[in-house]
Amino acid sequence: MNTKRNSKLEIKQRSEESTQGLKLRRRKTQKTQEEKVKTLAFLAASVLGLCRSVAGLGDNIIPENYTNHFLPRPADGQPVQVGVGWHIVRLHEINVDDMTIMMTVRVNVAWEEDRLQYSGDLHRGHHSRLLPLDLSLLDRLWAPDLFFMDARDMATMAMMDEVAGLWLTANLTLMYSFMVRVTLDCQMHFHSYPFDHQTCKMMITSYEYSTGDLQLRWLGPGVTVNHRLHKHMPGYELTIATGNISSQAWCREKDCPIAPSSAAMGYLELHRRFSxxxxxxxxxxxxxxxxxxxxxxxxxxxxxxxxxxxxxxxxxxxxxxxxxxxxxxxxxxxxxxxxxxxxxxxxxxxxxxxxxxxxxxxxxxxxxxxxxxxxxxxxxxxxxxxxxxxxxxxxxxxxxxxxxxxxxxxxxxxxxxxxxxxxxxxxxxxxxxx
Structure with missing residues (x-):
């Protein structure tokens, strides 16, 4: 009889302990969920505040006396340094009859704009490096007038909106990136066809500003290409080369009235597969x-x-x-x-x-x-x-x-x-x- 009573007491005691443990776990889970809700609410409030701050940033960072027709002159009087680089996303067509190449290119342009009124307080969290801006601000800001020198046709890409972005860094550097479809002229020579090797030039330069006003430089590696692009080119082997920063002369006369412009050169080398x-x-x-x-x-x-x-x-x-x-x-x-x-x-x-x-x-x-x-x-x-x-x-x-x-x-x-x-x-x- 005593043995049965002891076993019943042990069972009752174990059930009470399990009930208390379950209540404790429920309290901890409820407390954890409440903390997560508070954290998410805090993050949402922070992001919403940051978005409101970014939305109103355009009206605050542009001074009243700002003129977008004049380039931002550095304090030392040197030319404005504009960084350029482009990434070849897709090569659509190589037309040997018209001697053209059609491709999709992502172009990156960066320049310092020290005339903006911004202290850098919004560069935090996910936007610690690049702070996104509204693309409409680009119409009110100075931007370099760059273009592809040998382009026959260019068209910007858009879906729901233009495929482009504008960012600001903490040191007042603007970064503009956009997608464009370019039809590029390429002087081809077929003396060795079908063993020919074509070299096509991609040059970005400024139309209005000379080398004394604007100087180009490479952003990162300069010219890059999609690593999967070779699989979509059954007739050629593609090689990309980044050239030097040179100058583009607009006329050959010694007394040319137009000064040469800074130019960034890239090369596309096409080796025909003759197997x-x-x-x-x-x-x-x-x-x-x-x-x-x-x-x-x-x-x-x-x-x-x-x-x-x-x-x-x-x-x-x-x-x-x-x-x-x-x-x-x-x-x-x-x-x-x-x-x-x-x-x-x-x-x-x-x-x-x-x-x-x-x-x-x-x-x-x-x-x-x-x-x-x-x-x-x-x-x-x-x-x-x-x-x-x-x-x-x-x-x-x-x-x-x-x-x-x-x-x-x-x-x-x-x-x-x-x-x-x-x-x-x-x-x-x-x-x-x-």
Whole structure:
């Protein structure tokens, strides 16, 4: 009996302890939730206050005597330092006929505006580095008049609003970033097509201000590119290079009335991938040339078969060259692919003339044989010797054709591939002017 009573007391005591523990946990959970609610309310109030402060910041930081037509002159009288940089987001089209490149670029521009009235008290929390401003303030502030020098067309991007942003740093530096679709002119040279290497220039400069008023500098790495862009360019390999800060002269005269402007230069290097051209142009055309040479090992008696083989190879080469001309860039000068097909067609034509020479020698042999079988006629010995000379000449033509033409084609390949693979830029330096 005592054992049963003790067990009941222990069970009752454990249940009371578990009940008290559950109440304590509920109180702690309720207290934690109340603290979270207070924290969120504090953060919401802080963000709302910061937003209200930022919303009214534009009217407070611009002085009454501020003029956006004059650039902010530093105290030391030096030119205004404007930082630039751009990131190539997407390369949409490379038009070799118009010699243009269409791309989407994110441009970043930064300059110091010490005329603003701002103490930096709003730079806290998430906005400790960059404080967002309303884009409408840009119409009331001075901004550098930068543009892409060789742009044929430019269009800013917008969806629900313009894809752009304006920020302010604690040291009164304005940062403006925007997305733009640019169609850029690019002077292309196709002397080495399809082994060509194109270099396209992207230059940002100022139209109004000279180097004495405005000086450009690079922001960070300068020119960058989307690392996934190479997957969307099956025909080219893209390389980006950041150039130096130079000057853009607007005229070449010594007494030019317009002073040169500061310019930031970037380079897009496009290396054409030619592996597809090897499989579709070069290897098939080389095989057609070799196929025509198979006629050298056939007896000359079956004239139709040997003629059809040589002529068919020649016509196929000509049609392949016509198709290659349709897909290659339209130029008025000779390209590498033109040189290749010209030599291949010439070798096939030589094969046709070689077989024509064999047929001519055979006809002369028949004529001489008719003279030999006529015993009444004089000069039979001379006819026999002449017949032997014709047969020997026929053998020499066949042997020389089997040896000389492949050797010439081999030498041509060595010169062709060594030259164009070393000179892949395809730039006529005599015509190119910086």
């Amino acid at each position: 597809a051209h090897l499989l579709t142009l070069y290897i098939p055309s080389a095989l057609l040339v070799g196929l025509s040479w198979a006629s050298f090992f056939w007896p000359p008696e079956p004239v139709p078969g040997r003629t059809v083989l040589v002529v068919t190879s020649l016509l196929t080469l000509v049609s392949s060259y016509a198709a290659a001309r349709q897909s290659s860039p339209k130029t008025d000068y000779v390209k590498a692919v033109d040189v290749w097909f010209f030599v291949c067609i010439c070798l096939n034509i030589v094969t046709v003339f070689q077989y024509a020479a064999i047929i001519l020698l055979r006809r002369r042999q028949k004529h001489v044989q008719q003279m030999v079988v006529q015993p009444a006629r004089s000069g039979v010995k001379e006819s026999k010797s002449h017949l032997e000379r014709l047969k020997e000449r026929e053998r020499q033509v066949e042997i020389w054709a089997r040896v000389i033409l492949p050797v010439l084609f081999l030498i041509f390949n060595l010169v062709y591939w060594s030259y164009y693979l070393r000179h892949r830029k395809g730039v006529d330096e005599e015509e190119e002017e910086e």
